[in-house]
Amino acid sequence: MRALSNALTTGRVHHAFLFAGTRGVGKTTVARILARCLNCEQGVTAEPCGSCAACKGIEEGRFVDLIEVDAASRTGIDDIRELLDNVQYTPASGRFKIYLIDEIHMLSKAAFNALLKTLEEPPPHVKFLFATTDPERLPVTVLSRCLQFNLKRLPFTAIVERMAEICTAEGISADAASLGLLARAGGGSMRDSLSLLDQALAFGNGQLRDSEVAEMLGTMDRGRVIGLLELVAQGDVRAVIDALRALDEYVPDYQVLLGDIAAYLQRVALIQLAGEAALDEPDHAAALSALASSLDPETTQLYYEIAVQGRRDIDLAPDPQLGFEMVMLRMLAFRPLDAAAQPPAGATPVARQARQPGATPAAPPAAAPGESAQWSAVIGELGVDGAARQLAMHCALIGQSAGEMRLGIKPADSHLLTEQQKTRLVAALRRRFGDGIRISIEITEAQADITPAGVDAQRENEAMMRARAAIESDPNVRELASVFGAQVLPDSVRPGRAGAVKRDS
Ligand SMILES: [Zn+2]
Structure with a gap:
């Protein structure tokens, strides 16, 4: 990054750049910022003005000398030849003719070979910006001619904060629960998260309500x-x-x-x-x-x-x-033949016990310091899904003895305790521990924090704190800030602009 900054300042810039990172991390966004750095009418700079015709044209996607290609849909030699045929012509209005090739690893071998010829002797007015989720699939001959940048995935908090900013700018009231659901479903990808936000707003007629968001995500949850x-x-x-x-x-x-x-x-x-x-x-x-x-x-x-x-x-x-x-x-x-007959190596003692022949009813898990984890493991063994699983996740194991299991659920979560889901959960527990076992579910405030759902929430909270610290100390973030200037940084790692749900691709 320092090298890039110096190069931009002295005007001696590489002719090929590779941006690598997972989906939605902002690779093409950063590439477009670099395109502005190279073509800003104020001169090649680490801090493009953002207001000249070139800067604005690039930002709005209508700059003729920035040619964007999705290699995932144009992988063949003919596509690349057609593209490279035009390389020799000087730029129409910019300083450099810039080829931004996304998903470059998708190119065919022949296409890479054709590209390599140009990379070996590039005309001085051409720059190549490559983006990829999979740099290891690039031929080493191509890699060696690129200045490579690896972009990291965004922390959960950064995505939530960005979505909150957008909602505020749009005058949409957004609760933390909805945004958390969307960010989680987006799996660390800003682009996917913003796309889900778009869908959630359409789904809720411009409103964001966590019950509706959950309902929507139920169909596409990871x-x-x-x-x-x-x-x-x-x-x-x-x-x-x-x-x-x-x-x-x-x-x-x-x-x-x-x-x-x-x-x-x-x-x-x-x-x-x-x-x-x-x-x-x-x-x-x-x-x-x-x-x-x-x-x-x-x-x-x-x-x-x-x-x-x-x-x-x-x-x-x-x-x-x-x-x-x-x-x-x-x-x-390829499932091991004896996997169904024997407890897997990693199985909890609970699972082993439950599978012993003649153990009907088997003793339920002992209530011990690790009981939340044990109950969590039991839930995994039950094979219940949907609302019954949610019910189980919000229960804590509050008491047990041979032949009896007592579960507790917080009053606040008691809406999960419907007759139907209770029946499903009890049936699943009986399948696991034997028909003779007595199971009760009490509504109680006691031990509410040791439910699997509670543990998840606590862990998430801790992870958010860590993520906040990480983004503040992340060397990549600091480098980007020093190269592109503090004002530019939010754009480079957070695609989209305040006031519009816009995504890079
Ligand atoms: Zn400019």
Whole structure:
């Protein structure tokens, strides 16, 4: 970054830049800022004026000398040749003709070779800005000719704050709960989060209400992805197939979905080896912990390999949905033969006990300091979903003995305790611990904070504090500030402008 700043000041700038980072992190936004730095009418500068025709044109996406290409849709040699044929012509109005190629790793080998020829001897009036989520898929010959920047994912708090700013500017009253739900569902991607905010506003007729946001997200929550993994872990083929059919109705991007699955499996492996405390992100921690105890570490590694391999090969499948289904079926096929018969290596003592033959009713988990985690693990074993799972998550185990289990739920959460969900939860507990077990659920204020949901909330709170500290001390953030100037920084890491729900792509 320092090198870039100096280069911009002295006018000796690289001719190719690579911005790498996960989806929605602001790669193309930063690239467009660099385009302004290079083409600002005030001169090549680390601090573009923002008001000249070039700066404004780039910002509004109508600057003729900034040519943006999505390599994901134009991967072939002919596309690149057509593009490079024009490289020799001088810029129409700017200082430099800038090619911004997004998802550059998607180019074919032949296309990369054609591009390399130009990169080796670029005309002086041309700059290349590349963006990629996957820099390792670039040929080293291309990589070696680029100045590379790695952009980090945004912390949860930064996304929530940005959405709050936008809502304030738009005169929309937004509660923290709604914004938290949206940011979490956006999975650390500003772009995805803002897109969800857009959808939530459309869904709520311009209003943001957490009940409606939750309802909307229920159809696209990433919890669905974890749910699918849970079914695979249980080896329930029929349920996996049903879930796949249901999933397809939301027309997901299957390649992205496989990336999500691989990312979740990585976190499951992390929990298995280092414990839940090693997670640096709070979302879905309880569900992932449950998954960590129902899979053994070898199977987790195997599933990860299958997901990554599947993601790489999905373009070769007859269509993405079939490719995705095949990956899930492969996971089921590679399930260790004895996984259903024996407790997995990571299983909690509760699970072992429950599976012992003749243990009917088995003793429920002992109420001990780790009881919240144990209850959490029990929930993972129950295989309940939806409202029944929510009910379980908001319950605490407040007492037990052989043949009896007492659960407590806070008065504030007691709306979850409907007759229907109670029946489902009790039925699931009886399936797990035996028909003879007596189960009661009391509405009580006592021990309310040790519910799995309470633990999640507390962990999230701590993570938000850490995230706040991290963004303030992040060297990338500081570097960006020093290169682009403090006023420019908010744009570079937070796509969109106050007053408009706008996204980069
Ligand atoms: Zn300018």
